[in-house]
Amino acid sequence: MARRKTVNKTGILRVEGIPYHDAWVAYKCISCKQMNYVNIGQQLLTPKEALENAVWKCKYCGFVHSKEADLPFDNWDENYNSADSKTALRFWEGFFRIATEHLESYWKQCNVCTRILPFHAFSKHSGWGPLERQMECRSCKGAINAVLNPKRTKEQLHESAVRRRIADLFLEGENETIDFHDLFDRFNSRCFKTKEPLDINKRETWAIDHILPSKYLYPLTKENAALLSRTANENKRDKWPSKFYTNNELIELAKITGANLDLISSKRPIMNKNIDVNKGVERYLQVREKSDLPKRIKEIKKILQVYELVDLLSDENKKLLGFE
Ligand SMILES: [Zn+2]
Numbered sequence: 504m505a506r507r508k509t510v511n512k513t514g515i516l517r518v519e520g521i522p523y524h525d526a527w528v529a530y531k532c533i534s535c536k537q538m539n540y541v542n543i544g545q546q547l548l549t550p551k552e553a554l555e556n557a558v559w560k561c562k563y564c565g566f567v568h569s570k571e572a573d574l575p576f577d578n579w580d581e582n583y584n585s586a587d588s589k590t591a592l593r594f595w596e597g598f599f600r601i602a603t604e605h606l607e608s609y610w611k612q613c614n615v616c617t618r619i620l621p622f623h624a625f626s627k628h629s630g631w632g633p634l635e636r637q638m639e640c641r642s643c644k645g646a647i648n649a650v651l652n653p654k655r656t657k658e659q660l661h662e663s664a665v666r667r668r669i670a671d672l673f674l675e676g677e678n679e680t681i682d683f684h685d686l687f688d689r690f691n692s693r694c695f696k697t698k699e700p701l702d703i704n705k706r707e708t709w710a711i712d713h714i715l716p717s718k719y720l721y722p723l724t725k726e727n728a729a730l731l732s733r734t735a736n737e738n739k740r741d742k743w744p745s746k747f748y749t750n751n752e753l754i755e756l757a758k759i760t761g762a763n764l765d766l767i768s769s770k771r772p773i774m775n776k777n778i779d780v781n782k783g784v785e786r787y788l789q790v791r792e793k794s795d796l797p798k799r800i801k802e803i804k805k806i807l808q809v810y811e812l813v814d815l816l817s818d819e820n821k822k823l824l825g826f827e
């Protein structure tokens with residue numbers, strides 16, 4: 504599906520062509536048990552209408568759901584499966600009632616993440632189609648609101664502090680001391696992004712960009728350092744390089760620093776797995792802190808899982824952290 508930029512300032516794109524006013528019914532195929540979604544447009548069905556008119560063909564196995572269809576249940580007496588039996592008719596009445604009876608039975612498609620989700624996954628919005636719900640689901644709405652209202656919760660601040668500390672401990676001893684004069688020479692004493700001239704003696708006006716961010720566990724080395732103005736570096740922060748530098752800049756950057764061009768131009772961040780995870784874990788668990796050990800074990804476990812570093816742990820550490 505084609506995506507286009509919206510005029511809103513969030514940078515979170517809507518997907519064109521999503522019928523976000525429409526209602527959907529969802530049902531699990533009674534033959535193969537797969538979920539199916541049927542767009543029914545802007546008119547909700549009554550159970551009676553559905554029973555009379557619906558012909559819902561399973562997208563996976565082709566089984567047709569309609570009161571004219573025989574039931575497929577092996578564990579029923581054969582006669583009860585027959586479409587002209589009373590049992591089958593009662594079954595079909597119930598089947599279509601489940602899918603159409605209540606507002607809550609309906610589904611709707613989010614025009615940001617494109618998932619088809621139950622009615623209650625969307626917040627109320629009067630006058631918006633038959634379900635009177637927002638066009639984006641509550642998870643996407645949450646993301647949009649986070650951009651519009653960037654205040655972070657206390658837990659998030661704690662979490663990001665924990666991540667930073669873990670990254671620092673993993674990188675301890677791996678960071679190199681950067682020779683400022685050499686850095687200025689290699690970058691011609693200019694901000695690599697804006698090309699403005701920088702003065703090595705005015706330390707508050709320039710910064711060293713950690714090209715591959717420590718957030719993804721890359722140490723600061725000569726290869727991983729770029730010279731930026733303070734302002735440019737504030738915009739770069741811990742963005743993955745390809746999210747901040749243009750393609751030409753990335754090529755140039757690789758030439759200057761010797762950085763791996765494939766890696767720095769990757770569209771998605773790649774976690775550095777060339778680090779001593781076990782050392783990092785030990786350092787984290789040894790640091791004296793107010794928070795108790797079980798809590799810190801929980802924190803580091805979560806990070807190791809999110810960063811997909813569990814496989815790099817020694818058997819001993821896996822056991823210690825309760826991974827096996
Ligand atoms: Zn099926």
Ligand SMILES: [Zn+2]
Nearest residue numbers: 613616640643
């Ligand atoms: Zn969504």
